[in-house]
Amino acid sequence: MKYSLGPILYFWSKNDINAFYNAALDSDADIIYLGETVCSKRRELKPAEWVELAKSLANSGKQVVLSTMALLESSREIDVMKTYIDNGGLQIEANDMSAIQLATDKGVPFVAGPAINAYNAHTLKVLLNKGMTRWCMPVELSRDWLKNTLQQCEELGIRNQFEVEIFGYGYLPLAYSARCFTARAENRPKDQCKKCCLNYPNGILVESREGEEIFTLNGIQTQSGHCYNLINELPSMHDMIDVVRLSPLSIDTCSYIRDFKANETGSHPALLSNKECNGYWHQLSGMETFTP
Template sequence: MHTQPKLSLGPVLYYWAKDQLLDFYEEMAAAPVDIIYLGETICSKRNLMRTDDWFSLAERLAAAGKEVVFSTLALLEAESELKRLRRLCENGVHMVEANDMGAVQLMRGKPFVAGHSVNIYNDRTLSLLARQGLRRWVFPVELSSQTLQTMQERRPAGVETELFAFGRLPLAYSARCFTARAFNLPKDDCQYRCLDFPDGLTLAAQDDTRFLALNGIQTQSAHTFNLLPELEQVRALGVDVLRISPQANHTAKVVGLFSGCIKGEIDLITACEKLERLVPVGSCNGYWHGAAGMENRAQAAAESLM
């Protein structure tokens, strides 16, 4: 019998108003998630929440019984960003999710989580980071279940595996702000246009196929990656943590469906049907199957039976 995976709530990847963010985490404090990641991972200009605000929020969530982890920026570009990074890494209470090698270096010798953007593609890298303090790693979103199986077989003792299981896929980062560019604005005078797009700015091809979303310097998939239909395989692979990436609406319902399926309280097929109605565009899982990322193999299999 396989151990049931825990549920985590990844950092909010979008720029939300401070009140919206605080209301969201008040709701999540009562949600059936075990781990909550806090912090800005995309752009340091998104500073409606200061570092001290994140520390205060962490205290409240920890008091509610949640394991809190501070997430760091994926791309550092200024000394001010490095100063904030040092404060997070030296907080002395909560673990840190390192999202670039600079954060890994600062956390060396202390327990830390490696985010998906650290790009751990083989067991040698995993073992190297484990010797430096790695206690949990997030499997890169573009790799397949077959690769995960190999990595799990060679995973160092004492290291947990976390799987990005729901949310728009984080695909790439750039020093250029694509949201500002979409409005012919320079990055240094972006007018905080990200606030207008609480789930990112969806892009469509000339045939109206929606395939990407812009989120400041981050490029995401337009479709929502969803591994709930693969829950039994995920269990068999010995995954320790399933990550749900927050979206502007229905995150609590998403958490409830995942939690209910893990505990056996909700029928998996019924939950998957409900989940499909909660995503902004549609679902995908191609990378998990070693295919094009925007494909939905679960949907294709269902349609073939009709």
């Protein structure tokens, strides 16, 4: 089983970004994703700098993947995506169908990211024919759904032609909107946001009237209010999963991979806090925590 560090979903300073990827090089991560996937106004690193950083990380021997935006709203954002795809040899993670089409046209292999709505084997076969090498399952799907989908892949004769990755740790990206919720929270128009996301390195927690943490607002992205954590589900994944993804919350996420690896056989289970969840994996409400 391999482990990946997903792209940073939040708006961090350039110093924090560089510190995180320096730590990632020394971590147990096999795969490192990087690039801006949420909002093109987050320009601490320019597109060319992301590509340069990716190439420098690739020299370490780790697999490096450039991640594209999940919601494109302008021609400039398409140009940025083209810059990522024309990177000169690095694989990309496509989080939008236009990225898949551009990658296919250029002959660039791609990972189908969790924002791609791929829910069955026939869709995966189409993506495979376009150049997909790895599929990161949509975050709301369960273990049983995955098992059934992979059985369909067996019947189509494609099961061993791509890797399977799951989102195993972090705040789940649930939805995207043309509106910026962070700017709205500060009573700012989206076009005059003054990059206020930089003030919230892990997003803005939203509570219900009863005080329950239900969502995290991250610019145009709505995330779960509880941190998804599948560390205790690893023993049941060996026959299905190739890669487990940890979504960066801080530099400490790099070291957390060691805890995941230690529990691959179930010998070092973790006690999940009341701010963590694993419901979707068990076909429950996403906020719930299943305890055997």
